[in-house]
Amino acid sequence: MSDPSNPIHPCGACDFYNDSVWQPVASCSVSVLSRGFSRKDLNKGQTLYYQEDENRGVFCLSKGLVALRTYHQNGSSTLLRLAYPGDIIGFRSFLENRPHRTEARALLASRVCTVARRDAQQVVQGNPSILARLASRCISEIDRNHDRIIAAATTSNKQRLIDILLRLMKAHGEQSVECLHMQLPLSRSDLADLIGVQTETVSRLFKRIQADGVFHVSGREIQMLVDPSPRRSGSG
């Protein structure tokens, strides 16, 4: 399948090809890219890399949901990021050539494409535009972090939990009559690590969210009324 003069890009068939950090590259780099390229399917709960692991390459999530988490000395942990399809992960340890500071674990069955470290380095070397695109991904991460810091300072925990539900619903919700619903891919404990409260508080936040009437929560099953406002409002 590979004509050396016009080799096939390994990401060519991916939904996210147009926004890939590996595209465009010089055609002579495509074969190096292909050499270092591999796909890996992760089961729900499976770990892609552990905290303190050496970097093995640049990872791109093409399907599923991955949690990036750091563990602290006292055994607790913070969920720093939820990675969605199209996201690049592991780029800090790749660019800085240092061990991972987070653990990457699949919350749902996921697919990850990897470009092995050595080959990735070689391709980057020959294509400075990749560096620019990786920097752009870094800046997206900074923007996300800033948004989170701002939200923590200005938004109630209840609203932040709602925002997380909305984001997850957008990615994984299924439409049924008059409502979106999903199986929540995070435990109460995960959600607590994400918004920075205790698991008991998450339980109580769910109760308050449900009382507002938009969401119905039963364990991991979440239902969300879609757009109730177009109906006649007021209590006729």
Place this chain on the structure above:
Amino acid sequence: MSDPSNPIHPCGACDFYNDSVWQPVASCSVSVLSRGFSRKDLNKGQTLYYQEDENRGVFCLSKGLVALRTYHQNGSSTLLRLAYPGDIIGFRSFLENRPHRTEARALLASRVCTVARRDAQQVVQGNPSILARLASRCISEIDRNHDRIIAAATTSNKQRLIDILLRLMKAHGEQSVECLHMQLPLSRSDLADLIGVQTETVSRLFKRIQADGVFHVSGREIQMLVDPSPRRSGSG
């Protein structure tokens, strides 16, 4: 002073030259760098750029203290970062070619070196290693943000305020007999925007911090007992 065959690097005399993002560059780029280079002294309270301003270049703080802050719709604001000498600021809007999302204001008399946008772009184009060093600065910012998110979730507000005092004391404290002291360069309101609480709470945190005995706080004047532990410990 400029022999074109071996021009003088504009950052050559800077304390932070060895860690400069503009170093090393091809010698043919030094003249472009010099052309775009300018120094600016900021008075206390003066603004380097405003939120929504177009990017004018890459800024490097060589002296002083600069607060990076974003204002929200409701008029409140969050202090996202304190920039110390050697720090690069404004790099997100430079790299992404977009307006600033933060305002940069000097909290102390400061000196900022600027490489104008167009010239900076030209130098980066000819020296991919600069892109790598800028990416490295991005990653430092991500690391700082992660540390802050983790601290917000795991550390008390009192301890986080102490940590800020220690950092400022390290940068601006003056030694006197048995204690470090400084004039606090941030208002209570700034500190509140930094740790995400109300100004009244900052006042009360200071009272509790003072009660612990290490710090003495009187308005903006902060004194800190240095290393009291080597004295005889225990009571009589």
Place this chain on the structure above:
DNA sequence: CGGCAGTTTGAGGTACGTCAAGAATAGTGG
């Protein structure tokens, strides 16, 4: 059926927010 991890609920304490008033400080003009 029992065991186990995940989740919920309750009771009581602490820290922070909010509103309001008062005290200290800095800046201004005589």
Place this chain on the structure above:
DNA sequence: CCACTATTCTTGACGTACCTCAAACTGCCG
């Protein structure tokens, strides 16, 4: 030097949200 004002900072009272510890409940798997 002293008013005068504006800003910043502190203090108090009270309500709310979250934490902590403990216990009970749920669903799932062996």
